[in-house]
Amino acid sequence: MITRDDIIKIARLAKLSVEDDEIEALTHDMAEIIGFADTISSAVQDGFEDFDDINNITNAFHEDEVQESFDRELILKNRDGGEQGCFLVKKRSGRIK
């Protein structure tokens, strides 16, 4: 059972801003999503312990050999603000319940 308080708690954990009039709809949506996950879980039968590994692939490794990193210009291309080759952390403007 998903409650209004659950939504407020999850929003706070995810640092999302949620308006009062959105909470009811979100509670409903969340309940549907969880319900769907329950349906999937109930489909898992005994003997399928590793249900989370659907690919059956193991050990895809990279060797411990250094490859050149990207140009800093490219790495920083999408940054908004910042100096001395660093990203800037934007101050949060949204309210957190």
Add this chain to the structure above:
Amino acid sequence: MSWEMVAGLETHVELSTKTKIFCQCTTEFGGDSNTHCCPVCIGLPGTLPKLNKAVVEYAVKAGLATNCRIRNISKMDRKNYVYPDLPKAYQISQYDKPLCESGYIALSSGKNINITRIHIEEDAGKLIHERGDTYIDYNRGGVPLIEIVSEPDIRSIEEAVEYIEKLRLIMKYIGVSDVKMQEGSLRCDVNISVRKNGEEKFGTRAEIKNMNSLNFIAKAMEYEFNRQVDILENGGCVVQETRRYNAEQNTTESMRSKEDADDYRYFRDPDLVTIAISEDEIKNIKKSLPELPGEKLKRFTEEFALPFDDAELLTKYKKIAEYFERSCKDVTNKKLVSNYILGQMFRRLQTDTEKEEFSIKISPEQLNELVLLTENKKLSSNMARNVLEQMLDTGKSVMSFISESDMEGIDEGDLRAICEKAVANNQKAAEEYKNGKEKAIGSIIGFIMKETKGKADAAKATEIVKELILKN
């Protein structure tokens, strides 16, 4: 009323692989900000991580060296939390199938501190706070870590410190990390609670972070123990929370309550495939492990007949232990080698870091040459001491400072004559010695050494001098 401390440690050790855990950027420390980065380690959407093979090997080594059971099947999980040092808003870590489980570290008291698990994960980027703004450097993001989680078996600050020191030394010996606390390649968080003596049930715990030295860990534990005891004795309740150690004020302060911190919504990372390690692979890694500090200590005391304290000091520094062993080749009395290292050489190395690095001008082979000459009575111990000083100053070998005649020694007749002269010239000291002042003999022996330029065998000379004085 007396209270008991209950503590468990979470130790993060940065692995010294060449590349990061999920990409092939370098893990080198330093470098201009954001120059050791690629789309994977800055968490761009659509990029795919691929696990570093060496990280698995190093973690298995760490597990075997701490008596852990290694899982044949393991996987990576996402630990979700929103903080700017993690660009993906989750850290790739391990949740319910860590690589290593159920190990222990044995303390010198014989007590074991059990290790719950060791898992692999990625390090976060570094936040730089300047003039009210926060900047991010992702060079460290994606550097591989192992997290070693102990059971709450620790009952005192001394046990905590010994546990960390032992763990640190093991990691150093097996070469998986440089474990420098001051550079952050070994970091410890302490979970601590208190309970009344004799009680079985654990109290509510607090997690203490932000300690970058053993000294600070000890201080933070002491402060936190007293804080919790004060609260309980005044009828209050300890709150479960994460606290930060403030070194300037030597206090701990609340960072966040457990309610906000502990909902990581772990789930398997679908981008990373299952890790499978066969028993054969585990066996091979086990075979590749070097002798561990505890085993070395045992061998130094039992086979080399060194006193425990000497052996402990020698094994405390990996390079010194290796240097010592190489210097011991063909030497019967290993204590002689140990004395030179722990005496004259240690005097030149003041700090722990200096001992750790052990930059000494002479090679173990050069020390070995000197020790063999002393052991075969070609050089008096006094002369050897002087020569060693000169060797340590210049890096030159023993033969640069002594001649053939120096090695001939002095025959007993000549030595006796010199001793007689020494006693005659130091009547006052001889008299004092006769009257029970043992130390007075020192100046007479000093005279002999000066006369013979250090060639005399001090023990033999002392014997003769005593005989001469008592005869008079």
